Structures are given as C-alpha cells and as structure tokens.
Amino acid sequence: MEKNDDKLNSPGYEIPSELQGQVAVTTLDRLYNWGRRSSVWPMMFGLACCAIEMIAAQAARYDMARFGMEVMRPSPRQSDLLLVSGTVTKKMLPIVVRLYNQMPEPKYVVAMGACASGGGPFKEGYNVVAGIDKFLPVDVYIPGCPPTPQALIHGMIKLQEKIDRQSIKKVRWYQEGADQVAIPEPILGPDLIDPRKLPQIKQVAKKG
Amino acid sequence: MTIPVSTETLDLAAKFPGIVTPDEREGYSGWIVKADELAAFAASLRDDLGYDFLSSVTGVDYLPEKKLEVVYHVYKTTGGPGLVFKVQLPRKKPEVPSLTPVYPGADFQEREAWDLLGIKFTGHPDLRRILMWEGFEGHPLRKDWKEPFYEEDIKPYSSRWPEGKHSYAEDRNPFNDNVQFPKQFDPEKWVPEGDAALYGALAEYRTTDEDGLDTDHIVVNMGPQHPSTHGVFRAVITLDGEDIVSMKPVMGYLHRNxxxxxxxxxxxxxxxxxxxxxxxxxxxxxxxxxxxxxxxxxxxxxxxxxxxxxxxxxxxxxxxxxxxxxxxxxxxxxxxxxxxxxxxxxxxxxxxxxxxxxxxxxxxxxxxxxxxxxxxxxxxxxxxxxxxxxxxxxxxxxxxxxxxxxxxxxxxxxxxxxxxxxxxxxxxxxxxxxxxxxxxxxxxxxxxxxxxxxxxxxxxxxxxxxxxxxxxxxxxxxxxxxxxxxxxxxxxxGPIQTGKSTYLTKTPAGESYGxxxxxxxxxxxxxxxxxxxxxxxxxxxxxxxxxxxxxxxxxxxxxxxxxxxxxxxxxxxxxxxxx
Missing domain, CATH: 1.10.645.10 (Cytochrome-c3 Hydrogenase, chain B)
Structure with missing residues (x-):
C-alpha cells in the first residue's frame, strides 16, 4: 500500500546488515503519517441513504475496523474526517459547514456518493446543493448511488494513501494563520446566500 | 386492477344537499365539497359514517383551470375501501378551513400543503413552513414556480437526447449556482428570519417557586446532527428539569424535492x-x-x-x-x-x-x-x-x-x-x-x-x-x-411482465391513489x-x-x-x- 520509493517515506540511509534485526530507521513524516492514517476517526453523522451503507461498512461483514476507522465520534471536536454521506440540502448546508469549521485540524472531507459529489439524481431540485465541494475542500470522491461498502472502504484506503504522501513541512494546518481559516457559513434567505458571492448576487439581482 | 379510486355506493350528494357534489370529471372519483362547510362535513363523516382515519391531505395545482384543489383521503379503521373528497379553491386566494379540529392528523400535512403549494388553512394552530425554511421565496410545487436549474417542463429534455449537446446546469444560471433571487434583492440587507417562529410555537412555560422566584424554561435543540435522531431530524424541546414540557419537530433537512x-x-x-x-x-x-x-x-x-x-x-x-x-x-x-x-x-x-x-x-x-x-x-x-x-x-x-x-x-x-x-x-x-x-x-x-x-x-x-x-x-x-x-x-x-416493457408509459387522464x-x-x-x-x-x-x-x-x-x-x-x- 505504501510507496517506499517515495522520498518522503525513505530515510535515505542504509542500515548495515548486521544491525537490521535491531535498528529501524524511518522518517518523521512516515511515522507521523502512519499514526494518523491508522486512526482516522470519522464523525458519526449520516445525511441520507449513503449513511446506511456507511453503517453497513462498519458492521460485521465489511468491518471497517480493520483499517482503524471504526471509532465514530458524534462530536465534530473529536473527529478527523467528515464523511459527507448523502444529499446536502440548502437547509442543511449551514450546519454541515459549521460542523466542518468546528473540527480541529488535521481534518479531511470525503464526499460519499453521487449527491455529495455533485448533486446526484437530485441535482435539479430547488433545495439541493450540487456537490459539497462548492463549499468544503473534498479529499476523496466516492462514486455510487449509494456506493457499496466495498467502494466506501476503497475510498477510505485512497484517503490513507493521500495521508501517506503528506509532509509536515507543507501541510495546511502547520502554516501560519491556518487556525483562523473558517469557511463562511451560508445564509438562508429567499434562497441560499453564499457570503463569498455577495457582489455577484447583488449585481445579477439588480439586472433582474 | 381497474377499480376506481376508493368510492363506495354511498350517495353523499343526497345526504349533504348543496354542500357535496360528485366529482364527475373523466377518470376521477369521489366528491367535491364546498369550502365553507368542510369542517361540518368532515365531522359528520367521522362521527356518523365511521371514516375515522384521515389518510392523506394534499393539494393539486390545476394551473390551466386556475384552480387549486385540496384532496383528502379518509378510511375506516374497521377496514374497507376509503373515500376521497376534494375542495376546489381559486388560485389567487386559496383559503380553506383547517381540518385539524376534526382530524388532528392533518396538522403536518396541511403545513406541507401551505409550504409547497401556498394553500392557507384557516384556523390551523401553527401554520408555518415545514420542509423549507421561513423566508424562502415562493411555493415550489405551484406549476408556475420554476426551480433555478429549470430546463423544460417535462422530461425527457431535448438537451439530453443522445445527439444533443451537453451543458452544465450551472452555466445556464445567472448566479452560476443552484439559486435564484427576486429582482432587486440586496443580500447585504437581508435579515434571516431564523427560528423565531419556531420558538414562538413552543408552549410558553414558566414556574414560580414558593419564594416567588420565577424559573425560566430551558430550550434544548436535539439535532439535526445528533447520533440518535436517525438522520437529520431536529427536535426543539422545552424542559422543566428533565421533564419535557413542549416539543416541536423540525424537518426538511433532507427535503430533496x-x-x-x-x-x-x-x-x-x-x-x-x-x-x-x-x-x-x-x-x-x-x-x-x-x-x-x-x-x-x-x-x-x-x-x-x-x-x-x-x-x-x-x-x-x-x-x-x-x-x-x-x-x-x-x-x-x-x-x-x-x-x-x-x-x-x-x-x-x-x-x-x-x-x-x-x-x-x-x-x-x-x-x-x-x-x-x-x-x-x-x-x-x-x-x-x-x-x-x-x-x-x-x-x-x-x-x-x-x-x-x-x-x-x-x-x-x-x-x-x-x-x-x-x-x-x-x-x-x-x-x-x-x-x-x-x-x-x-x-x-x-x-x-x-x-x-x-x-x-x-x-x-x-x-x-x-x-x-x-x-x-x-x-x-x-x-x-x-x-x-x-x-x-x-x-x-409464468411470465413476469404484461405486454412489452416500455420506457414511456402513457396514462389516461384521471387520478389514482395506490x-x-x-x-x-x-x-x-x-x-x-x-x-x-x-x-x-x-x-x-x-x-x-x-x-x-x-x-x-x-x-x-x-x-x-x-x-x-x-x-x-x-x-x-x-x-x-x-x-
């Protein structure tokens, strides 16, 4: 699963053959990532149909615990992963964004299923957000309606691979000012108001 | 299976002269009731005829006829076929007496009809929007209300024919998103209505202890993100200590239209x-x-x-x-x-x-x-x-x-x-x-x-x-x-399909309730x-x-x-x- 030839994950130091039984040398990045990838705690938060497959993936037959992801936390303050499992509606979106803002770094977002990825079969609906990536930075998209538990686990493994490739030096949450970054919460007006688009809304509405 | 929708050999027109007329449109069944007499009619239906179970309340927007129709389905809990009756309202000012005093089960369904079709139920104790939020523009199930990603009235859309060109719905919308705003709308001046109406609907609750000290209520919001609400359900609960004094459900967080x-x-x-x-x-x-x-x-x-x-x-x-x-x-x-x-x-x-x-x-x-x-x-x-x-x-x-x-x-x-x-x-x-x-x-x-x-x-x-x-x-x-x-x-x-299975099923005009x-x-x-x-x-x-x-x-x-x-x-x- 891990790419050992990757510069990030190899120390670039040869251990003499007589010491190989006693000493192991690794990089800080690899050790750090190994800890994080093996204990991704998803938020216990189901939106729609996909949430049921998420539960099924946690249950005995598929048993996501094998990958260290079975600890579902009901509080955003304790979770590492926001699994957007289902259709995000306009009415729900401010809450989803708030939950994301409340999660501590490092945090990841997985868009599970067609709806979370791009609106899915309900995209044309007046109360449906056409993909959570319009608001949150998505790390992994999982296709399917709903994705089977196997597909979900595959997506989670992809997330682990992504974690493997991150370097402490470059990650978002160790950059200056990272803790002040919050996604502006959408407002429920006559329709959903995205605070980042206020000038555009004003301008287009003026023209009518 | 060609049984017409739930009728009975029951002459309601003779029983309620001047109030009830049979619905004689082709393919329709049931009765049409005058709006003013609805509550008395329903009470009589429940008490004299035994239709004690209100199954469904909904509205239909007959745009070409400029009418809105409220459709009620009632049944007897002792069994048997049901009864359907309708109230026809002018599209401009659709007002109908609420049936909540007779059938309290009409409560949420009438709120839904108000929310999505704009039918006003007079006398309803708490007529708020139920699936959309307060402040939302328009009543979406009206036939002349068009969603932001509107393409054509009916599918299959011409743009989705195999030879047709594909374009993104976002590109066709002036706001480049699934939103639409009324003309001259200024988002900076918008004050969200929030949950004031919701909290107002909770029962007022205040106690005074023996020293004359007023004790206020506690309002607890459970959900929409809560591990035990089985999804995105929200309940607003007023508490006295640990006892529930009042509760209002809030839904629509998964309203997918x-x-x-x-x-x-x-x-x-x-x-x-x-x-x-x-x-x-x-x-x-x-x-x-x-x-x-x-x-x-x-x-x-x-x-x-x-x-x-x-x-x-x-x-x-x-x-x-x-x-x-x-x-x-x-x-x-x-x-x-x-x-x-x-x-x-x-x-x-x-x-x-x-x-x-x-x-x-x-x-x-x-x-x-x-x-x-x-x-x-x-x-x-x-x-x-x-x-x-x-x-x-x-x-x-x-x-x-x-x-x-x-x-x-x-x-x-x-x-x-x-x-x-x-x-x-x-x-x-x-x-x-x-x-x-x-x-x-x-x-x-x-x-x-x-x-x-x-x-x-x-x-x-x-x-x-x-x-x-x-x-x-x-x-x-x-x-x-x-x-x-x-x-x-x-x-x-034996066979598993009558006739050939087709993509386009044509139906005769009429109504049905399955x-x-x-x-x-x-x-x-x-x-x-x-x-x-x-x-x-x-x-x-x-x-x-x-x-x-x-x-x-x-x-x-x-x-x-x-x-x-x-x-x-x-x-x-x-x-x-x-x-």
Whole structure:
C-alpha cells in the first residue's frame, strides 16, 4: 500500500546488515503519517441513504475496523474526517459547514456518493446543493448511488494513501494563520446566500 | 386492477344537499365539497359514517383551470375501501378551513400543503413552513414556480437526447449556482428570519417557586446532527428539569424535492427515485408506486409477478424490523451490539435483492405490470433457506436475547404511551398503530396484490408503549415469515411482465391513489394524470412524516432521556419524512 520509493517515506540511509534485526530507521513524516492514517476517526453523522451503507461498512461483514476507522465520534471536536454521506440540502448546508469549521485540524472531507459529489439524481431540485465541494475542500470522491461498502472502504484506503504522501513541512494546518481559516457559513434567505458571492448576487439581482 | 379510486355506493350528494357534489370529471372519483362547510362535513363523516382515519391531505395545482384543489383521503379503521373528497379553491386566494379540529392528523400535512403549494388553512394552530425554511421565496410545487436549474417542463429534455449537446446546469444560471433571487434583492440587507417562529410555537412555560422566584424554561435543540435522531431530524424541546414540557419537530433537512422532480419525470423515471424515499425499504416503495400507476393505466399483473412482489415485500419488512430493533437498542445505550446482529441478517436479505435486482439497496426492481427480472430457482432456494430455517431461528434468538432483558423492559415499559383513540386521531399507521391496540393492516383491511390469499394474522398489542412497539416488530417478523413460506410454496411458473416493457408509459387522464402496508406504515402515492407520459401531480403519503404528528403527545410529560427511545420506536426514515 505504501510507496517506499517515495522520498518522503525513505530515510535515505542504509542500515548495515548486521544491525537490521535491531535498528529501524524511518522518517518523521512516515511515522507521523502512519499514526494518523491508522486512526482516522470519522464523525458519526449520516445525511441520507449513503449513511446506511456507511453503517453497513462498519458492521460485521465489511468491518471497517480493520483499517482503524471504526471509532465514530458524534462530536465534530473529536473527529478527523467528515464523511459527507448523502444529499446536502440548502437547509442543511449551514450546519454541515459549521460542523466542518468546528473540527480541529488535521481534518479531511470525503464526499460519499453521487449527491455529495455533485448533486446526484437530485441535482435539479430547488433545495439541493450540487456537490459539497462548492463549499468544503473534498479529499476523496466516492462514486455510487449509494456506493457499496466495498467502494466506501476503497475510498477510505485512497484517503490513507493521500495521508501517506503528506509532509509536515507543507501541510495546511502547520502554516501560519491556518487556525483562523473558517469557511463562511451560508445564509438562508429567499434562497441560499453564499457570503463569498455577495457582489455577484447583488449585481445579477439588480439586472433582474 | 381497474377499480376506481376508493368510492363506495354511498350517495353523499343526497345526504349533504348543496354542500357535496360528485366529482364527475373523466377518470376521477369521489366528491367535491364546498369550502365553507368542510369542517361540518368532515365531522359528520367521522362521527356518523365511521371514516375515522384521515389518510392523506394534499393539494393539486390545476394551473390551466386556475384552480387549486385540496384532496383528502379518509378510511375506516374497521377496514374497507376509503373515500376521497376534494375542495376546489381559486388560485389567487386559496383559503380553506383547517381540518385539524376534526382530524388532528392533518396538522403536518396541511403545513406541507401551505409550504409547497401556498394553500392557507384557516384556523390551523401553527401554520408555518415545514420542509423549507421561513423566508424562502415562493411555493415550489405551484406549476408556475420554476426551480433555478429549470430546463423544460417535462422530461425527457431535448438537451439530453443522445445527439444533443451537453451543458452544465450551472452555466445556464445567472448566479452560476443552484439559486435564484427576486429582482432587486440586496443580500447585504437581508435579515434571516431564523427560528423565531419556531420558538414562538413552543408552549410558553414558566414556574414560580414558593419564594416567588420565577424559573425560566430551558430550550434544548436535539439535532439535526445528533447520533440518535436517525438522520437529520431536529427536535426543539422545552424542559422543566428533565421533564419535557413542549416539543416541536423540525424537518426538511433532507427535503430533496421528490415531488417537484417527480412531476417533471416520466412515470418510469420515478421508479428509482422511490427507492430513495425510505432507503431501507426500496422494494415496498416500488410496490406502492407501481400499484398507483397500474390503477391509473389498468395494466394487469401476472400471477408469478404478484408472488415475487409479495416475497420481496415481506423480505423487506423482515430486514426493516430487524434493523429497527437493533437501532432501538442502540438508542437505549446497548451501543452497537444488537445492531450488529441485525445487520448480519440484513446483509443476507440484501444479497437476495442484489441477485434479483442488481443493486443492494436501491433495487429499482418493479415495473408497471411486472418486475425487472425473473427470480431464478437458485435465488428462490436461497430465499427458502432463509424463510424456513435461518430467519425463524434468528427471530427466536432476538426474542431470547432481548425481550426479557431487564434494561429493555424497565426503560421501554410504559414509556411513550399512545392510546388507541389518539393513535387514530393523529393518523398513526403501521406497527405503531397496531401496538396501540388497533388491528389495522392494509394487507387485511383493504387487500392489494394477492395478500387476501395468504393465511396470516394481524399482529396487535394493546399497551401502546415503546415495549409493545418493540414486541410488535417481532410479531410482524414472524407473520411475514408465514406469508413468505406460503408464497415460496405456491409461486407458479409464468411470465413476469404484461405486454412489452416500455420506457414511456402513457396514462389516461384521471387520478389514482395506490397504498400499501409498508414496514413503517401506510405508504400511499397520489397521482394525477393529464393523459401524457408525465404525472401532473405526484404526491407521496409518507408514513414516517405523518407518524411524527403524534410524537409531541407521546413525549410531553416524559423524560428527555426517553425521547430518543420513543422516537426510535416509531421508526422513521428521514428520506421519507422530508422527501
């Protein structure tokens, strides 16, 4: 699963053959990532149909615990992963964004299923957000309606691979000012108001 | 199957002269009632004629005739066919007296009709929006209201023909997103209405202790992100200490515009959408919808298909009830162990669904006058291994593990009591109604498909508390197994589809109401056709939505800790509640 030839994950130091039984040398990045990838705690938060497959993936037959992801936390303050499992509606979106803002770094977002990825079969609906990536930075998209538990686990493994490739030096949450970054919460007006688009809304509405 | 929609040889026009006239439009049935006399008419219907169960309230926007129509379906809990009556209103000022004093079960349904169609129910105690938020512009199910990603009135859209060019919906919208704002709208000056109306609807509550010290209430918001609300449900609860004084449910967080999309779709298009209503029970959702369209078109269903449908329905019911029991225990604090047992059985049933339909959860299996694929002998063998051996054993295992469990008994007995009168009054249906001592099961009371051929009992319990709502699920699993065993023994060979299966089903103009006993209660589909390939009106009478009407009366006076159990015992799915 891990790419050992990757510069990030190899120390670039040869251990003499007589010491190989006693000493192991690794990089800080690899050790750090190994800890994080093996204990991704998803938020216990189901939106729609996909949430049921998420539960099924946690249950005995598929048993996501094998990958260290079975600890579902009901509080955003304790979770590492926001699994957007289902259709995000306009009415729900401010809450989803708030939950994301409340999660501590490092945090990841997985868009599970067609709806979370791009609106899915309900995209044309007046109360449906056409993909959570319009608001949150998505790390992994999982296709399917709903994705089977196997597909979900595959997506989670992809997330682990992504974690493997991150370097402490470059990650978002160790950059200056990272803790002040919050996604502006959408407002429920006559329709959903995205605070980042206020000038555009004003301008287009003026023209009518 | 060409029975007209629920009429009886009953001359209401003679009984209520000047108030009621028969609905004589082609393909329609029932009665048209004058708006002013509606409340008196309904009271007489309930008290003199015995139609005590209000099944469905919805509206239809007849834009060409400039009319809005409110459609009511009522039934007798003693069984038999129902009655449909309508009130016609001018489109400009649609006002109709609320039926909540006669049928309190109309509460949420009238709020929905107000929210989505803008029909004003005078005298309604709390007429707020229910699925959309306060401040939302317009009433979306009006035929002249167009959504931001509007393309054409009906599908198939010309742009989606194979030769056509594809473009993104976002690019066609001036705001480049799924939004639209009224002319001259200034977002910076907008003050969100927030939840003021919601909190205002809660019962005012204040106590004064012996020293004359005023004690204020505490308002607790549970959800929409809460581990025990089974999805994105939100309950606003006023507390006195730990006792619940007032409770208002808030829904719509998963309102996916099922009906608006459904009215643009062709008839067959809607089949996969019904899967996503109650996403635990896609097979039964398919069945109700197929039934409604078959009533409209008069397509006969072959013998073998009827058996396949019954087998799939009962398998669905069994897995739904297993999951409910598992999740109820989860809410009780047993955490995931019983649910893991339940999911084990569910996976085996889903294997069968995957084998017949190609998908585990979203089966999209039923067709009008048939099913999508035949059931092979190997699959039937698997079903019979489950029905005759494994599932009866597992039902007994659940019974043995849980029924006398001290914690389950002490936390569920006497909690969330609902009397049979109240259950009927609030239009409760399904297992929760039967747990309150009303033996009303549509499979017996108004049989559809071939349920009249099977030998089974209507499960009924009499205490109406959460413990009985748990027990009745076990009873129903056992009764479903009985039906399943008979169906497997009797299933004949033969075709599975009447005629050729087509993509475009044309229906004659008219209306139809197809209802089935879904695992969660009465699932009804109300269709109005104008003779084209797309439904003019497509309404889902969702049991999860209407069963919640009684929730307030069940939890008030109880403890906050019991709220999740009462809620879990009713068995709701948000996809169906919010549609």
């Amino acid at each position: 099922h009906e608006k999309i459904g009215e643009r779709n062709t008839y067959l298009h809607n089949m996969p959408y019904t899967d996503r209503l109650d996403y635990f029970c896609s097979m039964t959702n398919n069945h109700g919808y197929a039934l409604a369209v078959e009533k409209l078109t008069g397509i006969e269903v072959p013998e073998r298909t009827e058996y396949i449908r019954v087998i799939m329905d009962e398998l669905t019911r069994i897995q739904n009830h297993f999951i409910l029991i598992g999740m109820l225990l989860n809410d009780l604090g047993a955490y995931f162990t019983p649910a893991l047992y339940a999911f084990e059985e569910r996976e085996l049933i889903l294997d069968i669904f995957e084998a017949v339909a190609g998908s585990r959860m979203m089966c999209n299996y039923f067709r009008f006058g048939g099913v999508a694929r035949d059931v092979t002998p190997e699959i039937l063998e698997k079903v019979s291994a489950l029905a005759f051996d494994r599932l009866p054993r597992k039902a007994d295992e659940f019974d043995r593990l849980l029924t006398e469990n001290e914690i389950l008994v002490s936390r569920c007995k006497g909690v969330g009591r609902l009397s049979s009168e109240d259950a009927i009054k609030y239009s409760m249906s399904g297992p929760s109604l039967r747990a309150s001592g009303v033996p009303y099961d549509i499979r017996k009371a108004d049989p559809y498909s071939i349920y009249d051929r099977f030998d089974f009992d209507v499960a009924v319990r009499y205490n109406g508390d959460t413990y009985d709502r748990y027990l009745i699920r076990l009873d129903e699993i056992r009764q479903s197994l009985r039906i399943l065993q008979q169906a497997i023994r009797q299933i004949p060979e 209802r089935i006993e879904a695992p969660k209660g009465e699932l009804g589909y109300y269709l109005v056709s104008n003779g084209t390939g797309n439904p003019w009106r497509y309404h889902v009478r969702a049991p999860s939505f209407i069963n919640i009407t009684a929730l307030e009366s069940m939890v008030v006076g109880g403890k906050i800790a019991d709220f999740v159990i009462v809620f879990g015992g009713i068995d709701v799915v948000l996809g169906e509640m919010d549609r």
